[in-house]
Amino acid sequence: MPGEIYDLRGLKCPLPVLKARKKLLRMPSGSELIIDTTDPLAGIDIPHFCREDGHILLSTERTEGGHRFIIRKA
Numbered sequence: 503m504p505g506e507i508y509d510l511r512g513l514k515c516p517l518p519v520l521k522a523r524k525k526l527l528r529m530p531s532g533s534e535l536i537i538d539t540t541d542p543l544a545g546i547d548i549p550h551f552c553r554e555d556g557h558i559l560l561s562t563e564r565t566e567g568g569h570r571f572i573i574r575k576a
Contacts, residue, residue, distance in 0.1 A: 505536045505572060505573075506529075506533075506534075506535055507537075508522065508537050509538050511538055511567075511568060513539065513540075518537070518539045518544050519551045526575050529575050531576060533575050534560065534572060534573065534574050536570065536571070536572050538568065539571075544571075545569050557574065559572075560573065
């Protein structure tokens with residue numbers, strides 16, 4: 503089942519991580535969130551956030567102008 507897409511393009515560090523954390527808090531465990539971002543630091547910050555909070559980073563891909571992350575909530 504595909505996850506909800508959360509468009510965080512145009513936001514700069516630390517907003518993508520802060521908004522992703524807040525969004526995931528409201529989601530049920532095991533659900534998936536797809537995050538689109540243009541912040542160049544997100545390629546480092548989002549995987550680090552997932553490790554720290556125990557979420558599973560299912561995939562990371564480069565997109566035109568940014569990244570797309572698929573996260574499964576712990």
